[in-house]
Amino acid sequence: MKDRLRKKAQSLPQKAGIYFFKTQTGEVIYIGKARSLRNRVKSYFQQTSDAKIKKILSETWDVDFILTDSTKEAAFLENNFIRQHQPKYNLRLKDDKSFPYLKMTLREGFPALTLTRRVEEDGAKYYGPYSPAHRARQTSHLITKYFGVRTCQEAVPGKRKRPCLDYDLKLCSAPCVSYISEQDYRESVENARLFLEGKTEKLLSALKKKMRAAATRQEFEQAAHWRDLIHTIEEIKQRPKLISVRKEDIDIFGFIRENEYVAVYVFYMRAGRVIESEELYFPEKEETKVTEVLYSCLMNFYTNREDIPDKILLPFSPERKEKLSKMLSKKRRKKIEITIPLKGKYKKLVDLARTNAEILMRKKSEALSPLEEAKKIFELKALPVRIEGYDISNTGGDESVGSLVVFENGLPQKNDYRKYKIKSVEGPNDVASLQEVIRRRYTRLLQEKAAFPDLILVDGGKGQLNAARTVLKELGLGHLPVVSLAKKEEIIFTPAHKNGIRLDKTSPVLMLFQSIRDESHRFALSFHRMRRSKKSFASRLDGITGIGQKRKNALLAEYNGIEEIEKASIEELSAIIGRKAAQSLVDKLKAE
Template sequence: MTKEENEARLAHCKSIVLSMPEKPGSYQFYDKDHNIIYVGKAKSLKRRVSSYFHKEVDRYKTKVLVSKIWDISYSVVNTEEDALLLENALIKKYKPKYNVLLKDGKTYPSICVTNEYFPRIFKTRQINKRFGTFFGPYPHISAMYAVLDIIHRVYKPRTCRTVFTKEGIEQGKYKPCLEWHINNCYAPCINKISYEEYQENIRQAREILKGNTREISQKIYDLMMKNASLMKFEVAEELKKRYLLLQDFVTKSEVVSWTISDEDVFSIVDDENKRNAYINYIHVKNGTINQSFTYEYKRKLDETDEDLLMQAIPEIRERFHSTAKEIIVPFEMSWKLKDAVFFIPQRGDKHHLLELSEMNGKQYKFDRLKQAEKLNPEQKQTRLMKELQTKLQLEKLPYQIECFDNSNISGTDAVAGCIVYKGMKPSRKDYRKYNIKTVVGPDDYASMQEVVRRRYNRMIEEKTPLPDLIITDGGKGQMDVVREVVEDELHLHIPIAGLAKDDRHRTNELLFGFPPQTVGIDVKSELFKVLTQIQDEVHRYAITFHRDKRSKHALHSELDDIKGIGPKAKEALLQAFKSVKKIKEAKEEELTKVIGPSKAKILTEHFRKIGK
């Protein structure tokens, strides 16, 4: 696009804005090919749309949108709610490129009540409203099966797919199936239940699916008592069974409060990078939660939480056919709905509902993150590195992390180990073992400085990439002595952190900075678990090396120092004579029988020189 074309495009758009009214409505942006690329709503069309062209847009995504606009149209409505509904309808119809994307629950099952002569009730994932009425979707499969189970136990709707007609039933064309014989169906096909009774059962089942279980339960109880008073005890007994089944089902539902009759609850949770938002919807009917569902919205133009929630509420209420007059939300809403009011609870049962909704949204976000990380394990590692970078305020991502630990017993067999983690995973080929050479006695600080000095001097000489973060297995003291070598002696700028332990020798805090300060990390978090693994790994590595060294010393004998006497000869001698003392006392002829004449002579001369 040339400069002249761009100026002509902007002039055309601004001329449309000047003629727009100060009324609520919906506006549509078109690209060069006259395709709708964005649909918005506004309390004042002129003020809202002019903000795209007459103000400096600071968001990159919005700048991109504005650069694509070649034409504008708008629709004026009477109320704010009409503007919301119109926007929602246009987004559904045109699916504009720059509007937020709703990832709905099409993969979740629903419950269908068919439009047949004798309706069936079953679960399905295919939504076709020509075949019947659909309830759901149900994100919690167990909850859906619980509802289906109570309906089939109480009302026993038919499960066969036979197409029944009134004439066919009157003429006796049909035969009952196994379900009738095992008492799972009332067999309307052979008139064991009348058409009117069957339809009444289906009507009550619909009420249960809507969440009106308590009302149906009370009606059944009243009918049971009425039949009992008329001495129709068989009918009353059948109604009693239904009533008890419904009561058992109701007690297992989550009761919020008897005073809450019909309420919608909405909450919104953002992911870490603010690209996606998770909106949870809870519906409460007669004090019981009968719907809980979470939608994922993908931001396109850095929309605010209020923008997303305001777009989601009418759409979700329409999907679930909600007519609740009060909507619980987490913050003030600048928009209003015609048939409902927004309410922000501060305490009580309604506040508990909001907290429950937020908890469901967070759990959904966590589940989606886990699913993504299973498909792409590197995503989890990158997330943990970014989290550690943020916590420690590091200049770059801590891809390579090195950790040191010493091991000795009263200064003997002193060793140290260095482990390397790359991308939050152990890189065992880069692990290194060190025998302490210059330190005498049990001096952990001096041993640590020797190892760090040797490690990074060599890396500098070999021009090996230096670590992004050093972690010491210890608190402030260890950090200080490592800093003296790394920063003061070698003049390297490598961040140093420390992992301190409590009285029970459990890692309980991460230290960083100069002077070292405790970094706030939840000890139950994934990041803290990885840091604890690093500490446990370096401790295991150092102590294993120390044990190996001690074992070699413990098994060392005088025979190991004799040139010409190898492991096999040593093993044969010890097997034959049992100890070094008896080998010394043995004659050359006896030794020859075990290891041969040449090695027997070497052994005899060695013992003669040292005077046995």
């Protein structure tokens, strides 16, 4: 497992973004940000004594990521996604604390500049957010120093007879004591707003001249001062795309098409924050126009969706755009705006979504490569997109069970897994047990007229392969391709390769088949152990007064072991088997 994740880390891009550690069920357990995704994620697989990292890796099944344009954007996105997913190993950022903003109180005659972490609809103008937080304080200091805007909460004009210390430090123009007219103060505020909005070309040019002149005079401290100021102003110009002070609800789509496949990446901005994303990947005929593909994609995407935003950003105009807009507006009962941005912040958001769509296309293409190789090696008629894997587990023939796992595009589909209690086979007969499972599975698919897999993989050698083929022929499904993978020697048997195929240990096909085989084995073994535990549990209930088979079954249905019963209260047990029998059970357990 660790080797597979280490290899995946090596394939990550050396770009800024956020990364996710996910469990086998898809639960996000940790989110982090990185200047280089590859270097950061690779660092987790180095020798370490950090207990937290060891625990995270022990539960991690997959690593995913989202690209951003900068580390600053990554910090904002990390904050949003942690608050949305609440990963159990992220101790920071899980509360409602957010990045700071600067607030200009424009409704006052003499507006003030304050620091806040909450954006409200109060007529004020908000700027930010700022990361790291000290950047907000630095910016506030620049505004007070160069434009004289006040930061206090005092009434203006007030009752003061002389200005406060900020005036003496040249950090305020002292409107509280009428040292500046309202008109002049308003002009300073407007200039400060231009500065905060990033319209700073002339200011930057003048500051760079001052920095170079100071360096020429060898006044290095002064040059450093101007350098830091320039850096702060340039930071301010890089306004974050992934957070909006307008509290907008927007869906942002990135789209890419390669040959017969389409990748779509969607960012969900809610209340001005990108809080979630979704990936769509599907085949499409090459002759279908991209505008038609996008229209069909959007129709399918929103047909059963209740959460429709105020605005949808697209990379290009789909077919029947007006019809789509009317349909969504009718469903939302509010006009929905579909926009194809050509410049500005919205265009950058769409570009970022497209970048992640390109990454999605690359990831899916890499996942398909072993499937394409498998199709070629085993001469399959279709790409084995859906593979079903089977295994049998028992102990000396006792409590025999079977498992079915499903992989699509090389990834496990947990919701499609199935487990089987073997009913018709006595003793340790894995081949006959496998036949029972195959028969039950495909008889049901025939009855339900459901889709069949592109490939069947059974754990074992020639015996298991032939057993599976025999049942499939009986059911009229002899055309379904079947292979088996033998343990230890890792030989793949097929009807056309009776002596088996030995693939290189680094073969992507072999590694995929091993993953499916190991997963089916894990799933069967866990079910078998649970059955054995319940049987042992049942035997300990024998001979207790008042507990017959019916009450024993009731307890088995409610509890997984004696330990759970010992924790249950007498009232809880009485509700299942009656007060008298519950008391007998508790007395027996205490006596053991």
